[in-house]
Amino acid sequence: MSDPTIQAPSRPTRPKNAVRPSKHAVISMGAMGVNLARVAIIGGFLLLWEIASGRWIEPFLVSSPSRIFFSLISGYRDGDLLQHTWVTFQEIAIGFPIGAISGIALGYAFGRSRLLAEIFEPIIIGLNGIPRTALAPLFIVWLGIGLWSKVGVVFLLTFFLNFFNTYTGMRQMDQEYVDLANLMGVKGWKLTLKVILPAISPYVFTGIRTSIPFAVIGAIVGEFVAATEGVGFFIRMSAGIFKTADVFVGIIVLMIMVIIMDRIAELIERRALRWQSQTEHIQIQA
Amino acid sequence: MANLTRNPSTVAPFPSDAVIQVEKVCKAFQSPGRENLDALIDIELSIHAGEFITVVGPSGCGKSTLLRLIAGFSPCSSGRIVFQGEEVRGLNTKVGYVPQESKLFPWLTVEENVGFGLDSKQYSRADRERQVSQFIHLAGLAGFEKYYPAQLSGGMSKRASIVRALVYEPPVILMDEPFGPLDAQTRMVLQDELLKIWEKKRQTIIFVTHDLVEAVALADQVVVMTHRPGKIRDVVQVPMSRPRNIFEIHRQDGFDEAYGHLWNIFRHELSIGAH
Numbered sequence: 001m002s003d004p005t006i007q008a009p010s011r012p013t014r015p016k017n018a019v020r021p022s023k024h025a026v027i028s029m030g031a032m033g034v035n036l037a038r039v040a041i042i043g044g045f046l047l048l049w050e051i052a053s054g055r056w057i058e059p060f061l062v063s064s065p066s067r068i069f070f071s072l073i074s075g076y077r078d079g080d081l082l083q084h085t086w087v088t089f090q091e092i093a094i095g096f097p098i099g100a101i102s103g104i105a106l107g108y109a110f111g112r113s114r115l116l117a118e119i120f121e122p123i124i125i126g127l128n129g130i131p132r133t134a135l136a137p138l139f140i141v142w143l144g145i146g147l148w149s150k151v152g153v154v155f156l157l158t159f160f161l162n163f164f165n166t167y168t169g170m171r172q173m174d175q176e177y178v179d180l181a182n183l184m185g186v187k188g189w190k191l192t193l194k195v196i197l198p199a200i201s202p203y204v205f206t207g208i209r210t211s212i213p214f215a216v217i218g219a220i221v222g223e224f225v226a227a228t229e230g231v232g233f234f235i236r237m238s239a240g241i242f243k244t245a246d247v248f249v250g251i252i253v254l255m256i257m258v259i260i261m262d263r264i265a266e267l268i269e270r271r272a273l274r275w276q277s278q279t280e281h282i283q284i285q286a
Numbered sequence: 287m288a289n290l291t292r293n294p295s296t297v298a299p300f301p302s303d304a305v306i307q308v309e310k311v312c313k314a315f316q317s318p319g320r321e322n323l324d325a326l327i328d329i330e331l332s333i334h335a336g337e338f339i340t341v342v343g344p345s346g347c348g349k350s351t352l353l354r355l356i357a358g359f360s361p362c363s364s365g366r367i368v369f370q371g372e373e374v375r376g377l378n379t380k381v382g383y384v385p386q387e388s389k390l391f392p393w394l395t396v397e398e399n400v401g402f403g404l405d406s407k408q409y410s411r412a413d414r415e416r417q418v419s420q421f422i423h424l425a426g427l428a429g430f431e432k433y434y435p436a437q438l439s440g441g442m443s444k445r446a447s448i449v450r451a452l453v454y455e456p457p458v459i460l461m462d463e464p465f466g467p468l469d470a471q472t473r474m475v476l477q478d479e480l481l482k483i484w485e486k487k488r489q490t491i492i493f494v495t496h497d498l499v500e501a502v503a504l505a506d507q508v509v510v511m512t513h514r515p516g517k518i519r520d521v522v523q524v525p526m527s528r529p530r531n532i533f534e535i536h537r538q539d540g541f542d543e544a545y546g547h548l549w550n551i552f553r554h555e556l557s558i559g560a561h
């Protein structure tokens with residue numbers, strides 16, 4: 001999850017171990033020391049960049065942190081950048097939830113119905129083999145140059161990740177929980193809400209969180225192909241006229257978008273998986 | 287009282303007060319090589335209300351399979367199981383089931399786990415709360431209501447798992463080696479607690495174990511099963527009086543007799559296995 005360029009994992013790593021680094025490890029190294037080291041590394045890198053730009057490397061190739069900073073400020077002051085950000089945000093805000101929810105729903109349905117899974121599984125796996133960003137131009141043809149073609153690409157990228165994670169969760173789920181609940185007379189929607197969804201929730205959250213960067217990629221790719229506004233459009237346009245600082249501004253905006261979305265998802269995940277995270281702390285005592 | 291019929295050739299009229307009648311039940315599984323693997327052959331049992339039955343046998347003899355058939359998790363290959371006068375078809379929601387591992391729902395607190403089987407249509411909110419808290423006390427889990435299963439020790443989750451099956455008061459409780467993985471002390475404490483709870487509630491219990499001492503200590507009758515394919519080898523009456531003292535079970539009258547009897551059967555089984 002730390003590397004957004006990795007290809008969609010077909011099988012999530014056990015979420016419990018994968019999601020959060022152990023607190024103990026950090027504390028033992030000294031929280032202060034770690035933070036200091038981080039600041040030093042990032043600060044050092046920015047400083048080196050600032051010095052190198054204009055001295056050793058042409059500024060129009062790499063710009064510089066100070067130029068990027070001022071471009072960012074002026075971009076938002078004009079309202080121009082704000083508009084681009086808003087457009088991209090809308091594409092994601094529509095495409096991502098629809099993609100995630102339908103992916104989760106289909107993954108659940110496949111897990112529940114063997115017939116459905118048997119018929120459609122090879123088809124879905126086949127479709128998954130398509131490099132999905134390659135479909136972006138097609139979406140432009142179908143849905144036009146505006147908002148909806150980008151929503152389509154975002155949807156596509158989000159959907160499969162959520163589908164595969166949820167479906168994996170359904171298959172890995174301990175069937176004995178369902179049997180026991182059935183035996184206790186719990187079935188139907190109550191079974192789904194009280195047993196199945198909680199049982200697969202670690203997988204569902206892994207799906208949601210891995211798909212966040214991909215949703216943003218979807219929006220940007222869509223905007224690269226054909227658009228009149230949006231951060232992707234802004235980046236492409238800026239690069240076209242060698243305003244390198246603005247290219248970086250666009251990248252920073254995207255990065256912040258991904259980080260904010262991931263933080264929100266993490267917060268929700270922590271609350272929803274409270275039962276799991278408490279495991280690590282208290283088991284020592286038990 | 288209650289006798290267990292196990293001679294398949296006589297069509298004995300079953301006493302009408304039997305809760306569970308297992309009639310000529312066979313169960314075969316498909317092995318990977320397409321051959322049918324017989325797990326159970328011609329099982330005949332008749333179990334009466336309020337009895338504590340233990341089932342012992344070597345591992346892989348189909349003890350657990352028998353429980354799963356009674357619970358309706360899977361169908362019999364032939365024969366039938368009659369539960370309170372009705373043939374078991376599909377899940378038997380009138381039994382409580384305590385699996386080998388505790389299998390508490392990890393996302394629910396102890397309280398929510400214990401109350402899980404209490405249907406909101408049958409129990410008012412107040413009834414539900416009263417019932418849950420009564421059983422949590424019975425299991426010695428008071429104060430741990432808000433804990434998640436992962437925060438409990440092995441013995442505590444076991445207790446919670448047992449009262450989860452008891453709380454909605456099904457007429458029959460099936461227990462599949464529930465104390466298997468516990469250490470000796472915890473095991474004895476839990477056996478003692480189980481007997482105390484049972485003496486209060488007097489539900490019918492079918493308890494699968496591979497431990498002969500446990501089988502004798504808990505039961506009114508011990509059903510002895512043979513190595514695969516599982517058949518009923520014998521049914522041993524345990525003449526010990528109740529209430530029993532689990533911690534000094536060896537000194538109680540009748541223990542040696544029943545244990546000796548059981549061990550004789552097993553020794554025979556073992557020597558057959560060796561040949």
